Amino acid sequence: MIRMTLAALAVLSPAAALADDGLMIRDAYVRSTNPKTAAAFMVVENQQDAECRLTGVSSDAAEVVELHTHAEVDGVMKMQKVEGGIAIPAGSEHALARGGDHVMLMGLTKPLAEGDTVALTLDFGDCGTHPVEAVLDNDRAEESHGGHQGH
Ligand SMILES: [Cu+2]
Numbered sequence: 001m002i003r004m005t006l007a008a009l010a011v012l013s014p015a016a017a018l019a020d021d022g023l024m025i026r027d028a029y030v031r032s033t034n035p036k037t038a039a040a041f042m043v044v045e046n047q048q049d050a051e052c053r054l055t056g057v058s059s060d061a062a063e064v065v066e067l068h069t070h071a072e073v074d075g076v077m078k079m080q081k082v083e084g085g086i087a088i089p090a091g092s093e094h095a096l097a098r099g100g101d102h103v104m105l106m107g108l109t110k111p112l113a114e115g116d117t118v119a120l121t122l123d124f125g126d127c128g129t130h131p132v133e134a135v136l137d138n139d140r141a142e143e144s145h146g147g148h149q150g151h
Contacts, residue, residue, distance in 0.1 A: 021128050022048035023088075028134035030118050031098075035111035038062070040103035040120060040134045045093040052127035055085040061118045063107030070099055079104070085125070112136045 024045040032038035038061075046052045057065050067082040077099070086101055088094045096102050103120065112118065114136055122130040 021130065022046065023052060023124060023127060023130055025122070025130060025132045028120075028132050029137040029140055030105075030112065030116075030134045031138050031140070032105075032108070032112045032136060033138065036106070036108055038105040038108060038112055038118070038136070039068075039098075040105065040118065041096045041098060042132065042134065043093055043095045044088050044122075046088040046090060046127075048127065049090045050127075051090055052088050052124045053085040054088065054122055055125045056123040057103045058121045058123070059105060059118060061109055061112075061120075062105035063109070064105075065120075066104045066106070067101065068104040069101045114138060 024047060026043050026045065028040065028042035030038050030040045040057075044054065054067065057067060059065050067086060068079045069082050069086075070077050071080055072078075073080075082101065086094065086096075094101075105118070116136045117133045118136070120132045120134060122132055124130060
C-alpha cells in the first residue's frame with residue numbers, strides 16, 4: 001500500500017520526473033490561433049552522454065499530434081511532418097521554435113483559451129517518456145524579436 005502511494009506521487013510530481021532521466025524541458029508554450037489546431041514549442045536539453053531522439057508526442061487535447069518542421073518547398077516555407085524523429089545530441093539542447101520544429105496538435109478536443117495548459121507526453125524512445133505542461137500564450141514574442149502585438 002505504501003509503495004503504491006509513493007509511486008503515484010512520483011508520477012504526479014514534475015520535479016521527480018525531471019530529476020532522474022537527464023532530459024530537461026523548459027520554456028514550453030502553446031500557440032493556437034484557431035479553435036481546431038495548436039502548435040507547441042519548447043527547449044529540450046539532453047544532459048545524458050548519449051543521443052536522445054524525440055520520436056513522437058501524445059496528448060488528450062487533440063485527435064492527432066504530430067512532430068512538424070518547416071522546410072522550403074519550391075521557394076515557399078511549408079510545414080511538414082518529421083519522419084524519423086528529432087535527434088537531441090548528447091550534452092546539448094534543441095529548440096522547438098516558431099518557423100522550425102514544433103509539435104502540431106490537430107483536431108483540438110476543445111478550443112484553447114489564453115492561460116489554458118495542455119498536457120503533452122514526449123516519447124524519447126530508449127530515453128523514455130517525458131510529461132510536459134505547456135501553457136497557451138499567443139502573445140509570446142518570438143525569440144530575439146521584441147515586438148509585442150495587440151492590446
Ligand atoms: Cu505544424
